[in-house]
Amino acid sequence: MVAKFKGTCGSGITPLTYAGQDYMVVDRSLIPEILQVLRNEEQFDYCVDITAVHYPKREKQFDVVWVLYSFARNERVRVSTQILDGESLPSSVPIWAGANWLEREVFDMFGIKFDGHPDMKRILLPDGWKGHPLRKDYGILQQDNEWVQINLGIESGQ
Amino acid sequence: MGADQPGDRKRPVKSASKSMTDQNSSLSHLELETPEKPFLDSNELVINMGPQHPATHGVLRVILRLDGEKVLGLECVIGYLHRGVEKIGEHRTYTMFNPYVDRMDYVAAVSNGLGYCETVEKLLNVEAPPRAQHVRVILTELNRIASHQLWLGTHALDIGAITPLFYTFRDREEILKIYEKYCGARLTTHAFRIGGLQYETYTGFEKEVKNFLNFFRPKIDEYEELLTTNRIWVERTKNVGTISAQDCIALGVTGPVLRASGVKWDLRKAQPYANYKNFDFEIPIGQNGDTYDRYLVRMAEMRQSVRIIEQAVDALPEGPIIAKVPKVMKPAAGEVYHSIEAPKGELGYFIVSDGSTQPYRVRVRPPSFVNLQALDLMCRGQLVADVIAVIGTLDIVLGEVDR
Numbered sequence: 001m002v003a004k005f006k007g008t009c010g011s012g013i014t015p016l017t018y019a020g021q022d023y024m025v026v027d028r029s030l031i032p033e034i035l036q037v038l039r040n041e042e043q044f045d046y047c048v049d050i051t052a053v054h055y056p057k058r059e060k061q062f063d064v065v066w067v068l069y070s071f072a073r074n075e076r077v078r079v080s081t082q083i084l085d086g087e088s089l090p091s092s093v094p095i096w097a098g099a100n101w102l103e104r105e106v107f108d109m110f111g112i113k114f115d116g117h118p119d120m121k122r123i124l125l126p127d128g129w130k131g132h133p134l135r136k137d138y139g140i141l142q143q144d145n146e147w148v149q150i151n152l153g154i155e156s157g158q
Numbered sequence: 159m160g161a162d163q164p165g166d167r168k169r170p171v172k173s174a175s176k177s178m179t180d181q182n183s184s185l186s187h188l189e190l191e192t193p194e195k196p197f198l199d200s201n202e203l204v205i206n207m208g209p210q211h212p213a214t215h216g217v218l219r220v221i222l223r224l225d226g227e228k229v230l231g232l233e234c235v236i237g238y239l240h241r242g243v244e245k246i247g248e249h250r251t252y253t254m255f256n257p258y259v260d261r262m263d264y265v266a267a268v269s270n271g272l273g274y275c276e277t278v279e280k281l282l283n284v285e286a287p288p289r290a291q292h293v294r295v296i297l298t299e300l301n302r303i304a305s306h307q308l309w310l311g312t313h314a315l316d317i318g319a320i321t322p323l324f325y326t327f328r329d330r331e332e333i334l335k336i337y338e339k340y341c342g343a344r345l346t347t348h349a350f351r352i353g354g355l356q357y358e359t360y361t362g363f364e365k366e367v368k369n370f371l372n373f374f375r376p377k378i379d380e381y382e383e384l385l386t387t388n389r390i391w392v393e394r395t396k397n398v399g400t401i402s403a404q405d406c407i408a409l410g411v412t413g414p415v416l417r418a419s420g421v422k423w424d425l426r427k428a429q430p431y432a433n434y435k436n437f438d439f440e441i442p443i444g445q446n447g448d449t450y451d452r453y454l455v456r457m458a459e460m461r462q463s464v465r466i467i468e469q470a471v472d473a474l475p476e477g478p479i480i481a482k483v484p485k486v487m488k489p490a491a492g493e494v495y496h497s498i499e500a501p502k503g504e505l506g507y508f509i510v511s512d513g514s515t516q517p518y519r520v521r522v523r524p525p526s527f528v529n530l531q532a533l534d535l536m537c538r539g540q541l542v543a544d545v546i547a548v549i550g551t552l553d554i555v556l557g558e559v560d561r
Contacts, residue, residue: 018492019280019281023493047410048504049495049506049521051523053493053510065508067523071421076495078495096408096410097405098408098409098410098411100531101527101530101531102410124236124561125237126237133245134245134519140245
């Protein structure tokens, strides 16, 4: 299947296999088209998961990963793409309704925005939270210390 | 009815919604969908349910938009139990993170552990020995029964039947006793290790499991006697919270909820893990996708679990219980997604390794979190009292939703 994509889309797709699992690294510009084709033509009708990985040392800091499954083919595929910090992605809610909360979680944890999402706001953390915790450069103790400094007048809560 | 009246009716809704919720939270989702035709002589009302509510199974907050008793839409506010499990994972070694996963779905801790251990085993390219696989299946299926028992008791209690709760908790105790004897813990068991098991089964383990099965088989009939033909139960659950197979798939809903809508899909059969392919069992499915069917599916699943455990105990092989794994685990750089059929649905782990002793990224794909998205759709057009039934039938655990 990935070979077929390679034929139509050319160098934008790199098919890879690790530990017996197929996945493809796709150019950011091809993402909307690829996801649409996977859903409509390749029968990947179930969006299992959307997540991201942060690599602060890379120029394109984020890997965004879609895990898809097809009931008809009993097959799983992972699509990943690399994006810059601050770059947004098209929302896949119109393709899979279940992507709604998954994309919100990616936004909450990494600060990656999805264009066209019906309700792009934080999901697990409170609305007033500062920063995005799953970024590698997030200071874990920062919130805690800030709170005790303001409310208790001490340097650190640890 | 004058043309300006619908507009007049909308006004109290907006003010109500502002006063009922804190200022920071936006109700955009609810405000977007105003019904085209308002009900005659009715006022829309926004009501807040939870987070401290006995029927939300934890700290789930639901903002309901009601028209009289009818639910027009709802929004879930979650995250009250967020502990940053995924971030913790990045700061622990592979072995150290193992007990943390038990704290997500704390009523099915063994399943969480199985998923995590198998994913890391995939990264390390090791396989647990047959004896370990068998014990894993026995404990995981016992856990499925325990999880379904807890679900049944609390779900029935929410709807108003108190007796099943006493029955199921009485019988669940027997499973917890087996866990306690096996690994010393009852709930957050940490029963499995990467590569197999830490503990050999105790003397008389097989006999005790078999005794439990013989004890438990008639108990399922007992539960069913209480509920299956009980008129109040049937009236409260039939045609309540109906969801079609198509909607389930679009929303990513898995587990008994998907199966009750008629999709014969179970990861134990579709993509067998552990050694489920050696066991003979069926996937129970429903037809209508309502609360009653989901109840029947879970009851049938308990019977199937009994079948699996029986086969596993009978064929329990001798041999080592743990594969050769390095003391300091440093999987080669790479990423793996692996998922198992937890009692609530597909539980997936996506682990990225950078070749060090700690995972670079651990992502948990929790079934409860994704299933909870369907609550809005399932409750629309139902009565307020049915929201309780639907939350119960989704079988969510907030520890897993919020992680």
